[in-house]
Structure formats: structure tokens, C-alpha cells
Amino acid sequence: MLSDNFWRIIRIGLVGLVLAAAVAGLVLGDAWLWVAVEWSPPAYAGLYENGEFDTLTTAALLVAALVKAAFLWLILRAPAPGPLDRREKALRRLLYLAVAYTLVLRYPIALLPDAVDAAFQLALWTAIDVLYLLVIRWRSRVLRATAGAMFAVNLAAIADELLDELDLPELGSGDIVELGFMLGGVATIAITVIGQWRDGRWSRGTQIAGWSSVGSHALVIPLSILLGSISGGYLAILVTMDAVWLVGAVWIAATARELPVEGRPADLPPARRRVPRIAVAAVAVLPIIALVHPEQTPHLTYTGWSMDCYDRPSFGDLKPAERDAAFLCRARSTDGGVPPMFPDSLSDQGVLAYGRALCRAKDRDEQEAILTRAGSTRPAWGADPWDLVYVCPEIVGATHPELLRSTAETEAANTAYIAEENAKCHDPWPRTKGVVQATANYFLFADGDHGYLVHDPGDEAVGEAAERAIDKLYDDRTLIGVAGSAVLVGHVEDVVDLCLTVKALRTAPPRRTAGWDQVNEVPIVSRSGRLTVPEMGEGGEVGAGAPMPNLAIAGKGRYRLRVYVRVDAGEEQHLVVVFPGASRKRLQLKP
Template sequence: MVLGDAWLWAAVEWSPPPFEEFYGRDGFDTRTTAALLVAALMKATFLWLILRTPIRGPLDRRTKALRLLLYVAVVYSLVPWYLIGLLPDAVGAALPLVLWTSIDVLYLLIIRWRSRVLRAAAGAMFAVELVSMANYLLAVLDLPAFQAGRIVGLGFTLSAVVATVLTVVGQRRDGRWSRGTQVAGWSSAGVIVVMIPVDGIYSSGNMVMPVIMDMMAFVGTVWIAATARELAEGDRPAGLPPARQRVIRLAVAAVVVLPVMTMIHPEQTPHFTYTGRSLGCYHRPNYGDLKPEERDAAFLCRARSTEGGRSPLFPDSLPDQTILAHGRALCRAKDPGEQAAILKRAGSERPDGGMDPWDLVYVCPEIIGLSQPELLLSTAEEAAASAAYIAEENAKCRDPWPRTKGVVQATAKYFLFADGDHGYLVHDPGDKASEKAVERAMDRVFDDSAQIGVSGSAVLVGHIEDVIDLCLTVKAFRSAPPLRMAGWQQVTEVPVVSPTGRLAVPEMDGGDVGAGAPMPNLAIAGKGRYRVRVYVRLGDEGEEHLVVVFPGTSKKRLKLKQ
């Protein structure tokens, strides 16, 4: 304390103070200093218990090996984390697996369980623990590993609790271990249970919780050391005097209760679910896919997102409750100017950008849903609505040559970019030079009044009106069909070549642009040269196109009607 807060932290935690949490502030607050002093006293007591000399007595080879391995585990747990971090990741993951595999096997052989069922249950829990360690090692080695989600991870943690409890029960049945060792074992199981909700809840500004968690981790090390100490068959240690037993009970109660008390905050205490540096805030889930309790978190994620390298809409200094209140105020804003005023009061670095309805819907669905009900849909509902819309639009298009059947044909609505598009392609997608051919066809589409660009294996057909979709019918014939130009505004015939035996029109295939129904391969004669005849007119359903493809060697461009 005399030398400064950094030295106090290093003396108690055996590591340098965290850079971001400590040096970003003017020293520790009173709570953190008090927590460090309490942790120093408790860790000194735990170290005294860990460093007590082993009980003398006869040991066979297996028991000697178990005692040695348990003390290795004690040393491993006491080594500062930053020293272990110097090891290669694979070594750091393999050492605990090898160590605890040996310890668990010797536990099953040496402890007098006095029950086959108890031994089998302990073996099963040990196996689950080792599977978790092995899975982590596989992930570190970039080998196929089981992707453990939150539920599976919780299952692995609970299996460690059950394994500890069964081992303590086995120690009690064996008779070699004292009541103090058994209390340490029960406390170790309790610490794991307490850490489940505690782990990861503290924010970058709370230094008390990591100090307490580090102190609690020593309880398990005390139990391992006590287990190794009392492995011999010698005389049992005398029972502790009542006064010392009361002190130990008080210490154990403090270790268990203090973290729980720290977790309970008054309602007005600021919460910080995300910051601008948080990962995983680039995904925008559908409102309908989220549970009610998840929607506020989704909004906070978007409000603090730095997607695209931009500053977050709200500063990280604002707690969750304040940002949620500002979000609901943005929902009620009447115009962009009022939104900008709200964001300026909130301290936003980019108040003029406002906030999109698909972000605000998480906090005020009753307002956003009135004008944009599609934002309330789940992914499945959205897909079903899109499929229904496309089917409805396809049904509006009719085959303009119903009596002239092609070898293959299709009729569908072709959807273009909403902000303008050159048109649609009839091309060979397997052509190695397809990309360049499409670029050249796109450059040539405006060279002619028919707005049809041709280059090698690509024909780009433009639209004559400013539309976002059009009705398209494609037909392939083995020879040139009759012209039948009556009723059409323009008819143009151009050459195309298919190097791979495919000529196709792009489909939507889950996107926003393309044909709304499957399109056939129009190169029915295989590789070679073809003629593409394009009919265009404006009808009741907007712009309508008929594309006729048939084999032909001519390279001429014909304007049959214009």
C-alpha cells in the first residue's frame, strides 16, 4: 500500500494489474482496496493450509504416485497465469488433461469407495471432465472439436461439481481424510456453483469481483493439498478445538456469501451489457426470433456497435438503462430533427445519422410495427412471406406464346435492383471468360436503341422503362420459330456462343435479384453457336419480355422491329 496501488495488486494477485481497468483510472477505489486486503488475509490463511507437511505413514507405489501428482496439481494452480501463458497453447491445454487423467484413474483405484455404484458414478463424472479438457485441446490444435454451446458448457461445469461431491463422499467412506479436508472439498464444490453466475458478469470498471473470484479459486487448491497430505495410513490428526472450528466455518461462510452479496446491486446501479469493443454485435437477428428478455440486449448491441469502423451511436459511458430510455424516445420522435436533438443530449458522436427502424423495433415494436409490420416477423415467417410474394408475382406473368411450345421453357417475374439495373443476362455461366464477356456486354448495352449488349457468351438485355421487375418468358427451339411480331414494340435478334453447352438466365436463389422461378438450360443442342431473339412490349402487367433461343451460326445483329 505504501508503494502504490499497482504494488498492492501485484502482491495480492501475483500478477501485474490489468492495464485497461487500472491505468484508465486514478488508482483503486475504497471497495477494491478493501477487497485486496481481505483477499490477502484469506490467501495467506489458505497458503498456510496448503504448505502444511504431509502426514507420515506407509504408502504403496500407487499412493506415492497419487500424492506426487496431487502436489504437482497444487503447484500448477499456484503458478501465476502469465507464466503459464508463456507456454505454447497446445502444451498449456495438454498438461491439465494428462495430469488429471492420471489423478482420476488413481482416485478410482486408491480411494476405498465401499460401493460399486459410487465408484462407477465417480468414474462417469471423471470421464465427462476429461472429455471437456480433451475437446478444448482439439480446438487449440485446430482439429475437429465439439462445438459446446452455453447449455453444454454448463453441463461440463456441473459435472465438475458432481465429481467433487462424489470424491468427498468417497473420502468420508474411506476414513483416511479428516473432517477439515472434507469441509474443504464441500467448499470447493460450492465455490464452483457460485462461480457459474458470477463468471463474466463484471464490467471493466468493477475490480472487486475478479479479486474475489481469484481468492475463491484457492479453496479447491486447499482441498487438493489436504487430500495429498492425508493419504498415508498413519494416525488421524486430532480434531480442531471448538474455537478454531468456528473460525473456519466463519471463513467458509464468508467465501460463499461475499460474492453473492457483491452480485446484488440496487436497481439504479448502471449496467453495461456491451461496449463499443464487444464482439458479436455485427449480427442483426430478426425481432420475431428473439425471446422478450433478449430484445433489449439486441438493441444495446446495435446501439453500441462499431460496424463499418464508425463510432458507436451512444458513448460507452452511458449505462444500459439510459440507452434504452433514449431508444424509446427515438421511437416517439416525429422527424429526423427531433431524433438528432435526442442523440445530441445523449452525447452521441454522430447525432445526424439517427437510428434505423429495424434497430428501434427491438425496444418499441408497438410503434415501429404499425408502419412496418414486416419488421416483427421471424426468419421463418419472413421466408414464408417472401416465398408467397414471389409466387404471387410469378402468377401475374403469362406465356405470350401459349400455343408455341419450346423444347424447354419457363415464365416468371424477373426482379431487378430497386435503385436501377442494366437488365438481365442470357449467358453461359460455365465459360471461363464469362466475367469479361459480361463486362463487355454491359458496356455495349447502351450503344444501340434496343438496349441489348452482346459479347461472346453473354447477352445483356436492358429494359425500356424504369422498372424494378418485368415478366420474362424463355423458350428454346431446335430451329428458328416464326417471327410473329404483331403486338410487340421491338424485336431484336443477336448471336451468342456457348462454350460449355449451357445458356441460362440468373435466378434469385435466395437473393433479391433474378428470376423468381427455376430457369431451364436454353442451349438444347449442346456446345456451339445460337441465336437469341428478344421480344419486348409494355402490357397490363408492366414490361414484358419473350426470349427465344435456337441454334444458328449467323453472327449478324438484326433489328426485326423497332
Template sequence: MLGDAWLWAAVAWWPAAEFHVPGGFDTPTTVALFVAALVKAACLWLILRAHVPGPLDRRPKALRWLLYLAVANALIPSYLMALLLPEVVDPVFQFAVWIAIDVLYLLVIRWRSRALRAAAGVMFAVQQAGMANYLLDELGLPALGWGSGAELAWMLGGVAATVLTVVGQRRDGRWSRGTQVAGWLSAGVHALTIPLNLGFGMIFSESPGPAVLLGAVGFVNTVWIAATARELSVEGRPADRPPVRRVIRVAVAAVAVLPIIALIPPEQTSRLTYTGWSPDCFDRPSFGDLKPAERDAAFLCLARSAEGGGPPLFPDSRSDQEILAFGRELCRAKELDEQAAILTRAGSGRAATGVDAWDLVYVCPEIIGALQPELLRSAEEQAEAAAAYVAEENAKCRDPWPRAKGVVQATAKYFLFADGDHGYLVHDPGDKAADDEAGRATDRVYDDGRTLIGVSGSAVLVGHVEDVADLCLTVKAFRTAPPRRTAGWDQVTEVPVVSRSGRLTVPYIGEDGEVGAGAPMPNLAIGGKGRYRLRVYVRVDAGEERHLVVVFPGASKKRLKLKR
């Protein structure tokens, strides 16, 4: 009567959110929400029943209160917890409470079998390890780094822990058959969510109803926990429930679980079977770092990505199996036109651009790797290859003034962007205005079209004469001005520069960089803070551009062209 937004709020226990379906809920969604409301009402009635009176020892009494605490935590809407408390409070609370509950389960339940108690202890430990991993991630601390296999083992461990606990309750004799049925249903619901978590987590993205229904079914676990706490004081095995009660329970379970199973779509219409649970969809994983089972997921992440604002490579109407088949067909295409035809047939919005080899390597490494074996490397192998390449390029550069030893000096290859790089900086990285000074120096680099040197305070940007992707660079610092020695150089220019923090250096390419010197450059401000002169020598030998940068103390602000 009040509309879809209020129906959603009443069933989902979440603020009215019409944005889920702007046009209003369709009939299947409305039916799913009403079924979820009935399931939640039945579960709440079972949860809120008074506990069985009777004496309790210290340990069972503590277990009862902890179980009721877990029930209360399950009933409080998550959005309310997020509003009232920091995000880390809930995982810390659950971790602490369930460690205590698991320990008391082992001590309070009369297992009547050491092997059964030991097996339950192992499964409890696996469950707590998973919770600890999640907690570490929430706290921003290094997690355990599990793979998909360990994550599946953790989920299965949770199901096994529930099953073993129910078996222990049956052997104990204090818990009724209804409580045991709730435990078995809880194990079944946990088992049902495993494929949803590992592969089908996004199939409900088009309609909110199934997700709410699944959440309502999940309340059976809370029913079991509450029933376990309620019947702790019962000493003898109670009489079985009348058959009618059992029929009602089975009917409620069927109504709750069967719609979820029916809503899982058939294989040919699956959307996100692989959703990046193994590799991270936001970072491109190196092929060599992935297990064979994870490579399809990596390709699907890239194929469905809309990064950069453009359309994804494949439309959502294509199933994962279809995308993988198209990907392998693209591997065999020899020309861009062939790739465009395949992508057009697949309904791609990016058919004209084709697909790069570093994307296709995940689905056909045997084809791509034969042509570009470097794409098969792991991140460590890529880093080693990059370091070897830089070292090899550095070795090609020689000191052009070997007899003039500076107080500090270095020679290395300076790597530039292949297209449109202005040059390299000699600057004071400790200057508070370093970025502004570098920007102004870049703007001024073309003021003199012949020397291509821009100066602004603590930054000097030295341009390159030829259209090169890298050049040999030597830097030296002297305590006094060295001889000019312009012979053999095409250009020699001297400009002023200031060091405000006591540093002057050239950027280093680093481990993951693309631009910078191939080796760390020394601090050229050997006299500390103050004014310096910077002399730049440039020459081109057989297409190779070589630069020599000399720095020495000097107060002059003149710009000198010693050789043009």
C-alpha cells in the same frame, strides 16, 4: 528495471507486448501485475512440490499421471501451444484427458454414498457435454446449438462438479485439509468467472492488469489438481495443518480474489453487460427468432456496432441501461428531428441519420410491430412471406406466345434492383470467362441507346426500357428459327451468343437473393455447345414491361434490328 514490456512478459507468460498500453502502465496496473506475480509464484511453489510417497494400485496410479498431465497442459502458455501445434490439438487433448480423469474420479475416490457418486457422475457428464460442444465448434462441425440458458447450466455444472469432488475427497479421507481448501477456492473462482463470461467479459478492455490478475487467480485450480495427484497414496487422514499455515492460505486467497471483486465497476458505469452471447453480433437476428431476454442484447450489438467504418450509434461512455432507455425513447419519436435531438443528447456521432425501425423493433416491439408487423417475423416466416410474394408476382406474368411451344420454356417475374440496375443476363454460367464476359456485355449495353442490348461472347445483357423494379420474362428455346412475329411488340432485336459449356440460362433469384428470375430458368442451349441466335421481344403495357427471349441454333454473328 527493464520496463513495462518485460514486466508484462514476466507476469503474463506472454511475449512482450507494449501495444497493450502504448503510454506505459499506470500505477494500478503495475500493482495488479506485481500482485499477480506473487500469486503465481505461490501457486507454482504449491504445484511443484513432490508427491507423497507410497504404494498405488493401477487405477490411482493412472489417475495421478493423468492429473499431472493436466497440470502440465495448464502450465504451458497458450501462445506456445498455438505456435507448435494446430489449434484443434489442445481442445482434443483436454477433452480426452478429462473424460479419463472424470471416469477415474468415480472409480478411485471413496465416495461412501451412491447418491453422491451418481450426482458427481451427472455433473461430470454435463461438464463433458460443454467440452464436446466447444470441440465440435473448433473442428468446424455442427455444434449442439445451445442457448444462453444451457451455457449457464454448463458453467454451473462445472462449479457443481468441483464442489462434489471436494466433498468426495473429504469423505474419502486421503486428502489433507489444505487440498480441500484449494478445491473450495477453485470452485469459488469458477463461480466468480460465470458473471464475467456471461455479461462482464469486456469490462477489462481498458487495462490489461485485471485480466492478468484473474488469470493468476485461476491457477488455484491447477494447485488443487496437483495436490489431488500428490496425496493419492495417503491412506489415513493426515493431521491438520498448523493454524499459521491456514492463515497464510486464507490471506493469499483474499489477496487474489478481493482485487478482482473490487475492480468490477458499479452498475451505472457498466459498458458491455450484454455482449451478444445469445444472438450473434455479426449477423442480424430476426426478431421472431429471439427470446425476450435476448432482444436487448441484439439491440445493444447494433447500437455499439461500428460496421461500415462510421462511429457507433451510441458512444462507449453510455452504459447498457442508458442505451436501452434511449432506444425506448427513440421508439416514441414521431419525426426524424425528434430522433436527432435524442441522439444528440446521448452523444451519438450519427445523430443526423436517425434510427431505423428494424433496429428499434428489438426494444419496443409493441410500438414498431403495430406499424410494421412484418418486422416481428422469424427468419422462417420471412422466407415463407418472400416465397408467397414471389409466387404471387410470378402468377401475374403470362406467356405472350402460348401457341408457339418451345423445346424448353418458362415464364416468371424477373426482379431488378429498384435503382440503377442495368437489366438481366442470358449467359453461359459454366464459361470460365463468365464474369469477364458479363462485364463486357454490361459495358456495351448502352452502345445502342434504343435497344439496350449488350453482347460479349457467351453473355447477353438485356436492358429495360422503362424505369421499373421488375418485369415479366418468358424464355423459349427452339431447334430452328421461329417466325419473327413482330406485331404487337415495341422492339425486336436479334443478336449472336455462344455457349462454351453447353448451357445458356437466366439467373435465378434463389432463396436469399434480391435480383433474378422468380422461378428457375431452363437451359436454353438445347443443342449443347455451339453458336446460337438470341431474339429479344420487348413491349410496355400500361406501365408493365414484358420481355420474350427466344433462342435457337445459328452461326450468324450479325446484329439484326427487326423492329425499332
């Protein structure tokens, strides 16, 4: 152990350096004064933006220099002599590490990611709190259990900060939870001081420092109100609170210094045992009371922000604990500029309760009445099953089982459905083999779809050509719009899909109009050497259900496109035959 003379030299040297640096900073300028007193760069956390401090901030820095020098004198006292067991040695070293962090280590650690700082704090104080429970002679199982509970609350607050830095779901949210965590930190100090008093080895001065550390937390609000109302008070608040918070380091250092067991009394008199009971009860009950609030206060247990509300995950992809948050995303969504389903003033629990009530509504009118009671600005819209499935899957799933699927299950079901629909379509010219050909179901929009395109996807002007083809679709009864590299073929009946066969031949085939209702032939040009029919893309609802070949088998140039159409028992079948041809005439072969 270092000698008392060495500690005395260290104390005199460091305290003298702090005071001398403050005087030099006053002479050299505000930046030097800030570094001398706050022990951090003047631009740290963006605090020093203008050229000089106001009078209030300068005065606060000078007073803080004196206060910090006095505290540093108390912190750097030599450890008390005496034997220590293994646990006490570990506790002393960790306490001195905590003091070093408060004084100097927090600034270099702040250069690292915030998650590193939070993880370091959690590991350090977990070890210290465990050793507190083992080293301090609490002399009461109730007191030890209460201390353990308060330590757990304090560690939960640090863990919550770590989860926040890692962008993971937090243990709690809202001002009430934050207040509970803050009171838990104050209670942790208070219960430790009570334990020191009952233990008997720590001096009255150490206990006073501990209670002063508790009081420093109570000064936060009044100091903020007092100095925040004064011009330039922001920096003064930071300087003042930084100096006041150092009293905690004084108490921690004194706790480490007085750990040896020499002179500790064997037991406490009965009078001293009874006094802490009221304090222990108050410390245990106070955080619980603070967490109790009126029923009309919104409870924000679920915020919906644990997942990305811009995504819309399938019900089957979510864990049960995530489904309420998914519904809150829908209920509070304003996508597209539409008002949310529920007002912002309604708590999350209220939104969930009204959501389950909507599930039980018999019709839209009852849903409108529920939304009106909830204060919705759009009650007439009601609620859709794909939103409600997250809060009542057992009700929605009975009538819409497809909404319970995961993304993989939905894709598998869609693939199976498309394959089944494709299997219903057959080649109407099985003996005439094309150079390339394909048969598939072509899926249309249920309402308002003009038909399908045969086009050159490599033509830069194909978009404009498609628009012109749409404009020409209804020029005659053939329902075929022609515009350069795009031909739009309309459907005869009001159908949502049709069977489509495409074939590319090297020469014009025989007409073979028997059995068909309409047969028309039109010109089309390929400028890039490609002609095809759009396929149903990933997640799409329109297009061919199977890969479509390139029908421009002769490369770039002009082609003829013959379209066969027939309707049988409400089902529409199309055959498209493409072959090279320079003619630009439109031919109506049937009727």
C-alpha cells in the same frame, strides 16, 4: 488406519526429499531448482523462457523451499484417533483429496482441457461445502444459513469459471462481479473457521491456520505491488504466492485430521456465543456492500458477446433474453469502418435506455437530438427500424410487421411472394411450344439495374463479355447490348420487375410482331453448350423467380436471339426466343 510411526516415516522422508532436492537444484541449475521447489516443469505455463533466473527469483525459490517443507511437515501429521460417522468419514476423505489436488494432482489435471479441471473443482467443493453444513456444529441457525449463502457464492464463482471454459453465457461479468466472487471465497473460509470455533472440536492451531488462509488472500495485492516494481519480480511473485497459498492446504489437512468427536465440549459459554455475531454480520454484509457502486459507473450486465455479433439473427429467431444483446451488437458495431451508434463510455444499460427512447421518437430530428444527448458521433444518421426492433418490437412491429419474423417465416413469405408474382405472368405464345421454355417474373434492382442477361455461364470470359454488353446497351434505342456469349436486354420503363418468357426452338419462328412495341434479333454464341437467364439465388433480390432452362438446345455454336418487348398499363412483358443461326447481323424487326 495407518500407524503414527508410518506417518512419521512419511513426513521425514518427504520433507527431507524436498530440502535435498532444493539443495541439488541449487547445484545442478535453475531448471532443477524450479522443479524441486515448484513441483512442476520449468516450462510450465511458459514461465521459464530464458536460460537462468535472476538473484531475486533464486532467493524466492530457496525461501519457498523452506516454507513448503515446514508446511508439508504440518500437513503430513497423523489423523487424530476417534470414531467417525459416515458423513465425517466422507468429509475427511474429500478434504484429503483437496489437499492432494493442491500438492500434486493439479499438475497432471492441467494437462487435460480446462473445463475438466473446473468441473472437478465444482464437484469436489460442492460435496465438501454440503458436508461442512452437515458435520460442523454451528450452534446457530443464522450462522448455518450465512455459511450456506457464502458457500453458494463460492460455488457460483467456480461454476462461472466452468461456464467460461465451455464458452457458455457466464453468471456475471465485469470487475465488480469478479471482486464479489473473490470476497465470497474469503468469506467462505472465514465463516468456516467461525463454525470450527463454535463447534469446539478443532484446536486453536487449526483455527489460526484458517485465519492465516484468510490473510493469505489479503497479501495478494501488496505482494504484487511490492515485487512487481522490482526487476525480475514476476517469477518471484509466482513463487512467493505459491508458497503462501499452501497455508490453505495446511488448514484443510488440520480440519480433516481433527474431525473425531472425542473431547468436544457439550456447549459453548454465553460469552463465546456473542463474539461471532459481529463477525457473522460482517461476513454476510461485506460482499453485498462490495457489489454496490455509484450510479455513474457503467453497468456491463449485457455485453452482446454471448452471440456472434458478425451474424445478424432475425428477431423471431431470438429468445426474449437475447434481444437486448442483439441490439447492443448493432449499437456498438463498427463494421465497414463506420463509427458506432453510441460511444464506448456509455454503459450497456444506458445504450438500451437510449435505444427505447429512439423507438418513441416522432421523426429523424428527434432521433438526432436523442443521439446528440447520448454523445453519439453520428447523430444525424438516426436509427433504423431493423435495429430498433430488438428493443421495442411492439412499436416497430406495428409499422413493420415483417421485421418480427423468424428466418423460416421470412423464407416462407418470400417464397409465397415470388410464387404469387410468377402466377401473374403468362406465356404470350401459348400455341408455339418450345423444345424448352419457362415463364416467370424477373426481379430487378429498384434503382440502377440495366436489365437481364442471356449468357453462357460456362464461358470463362463471360464476365468480361457481360461488361462489354453493358457498355453497348445504350448504343441505340433497342436497349440490347451484344458481346459474344452475353446479351444484355434492357427494360423500357422504370420498373422493378417484368414478366419474362424464354423459348428455345429448332428453327426460326415467324416474326409475329403484332401487339409488340419492339422486336429485335441479335447474334449470341455458346462456347460451353449452355445459354440461360440468371435465376434469383438464395437470399438474392435479382433474377428470375423460377428455374430457367438451357436454351442452347443444339450444343456449342452460334444462335440467334429474338427479343419481343411490350408495355401495357405500366407493366412490361418480354419474350426471348433462341434458335440456331450463324448470322451475325442485328435486325430491328419492329418498329
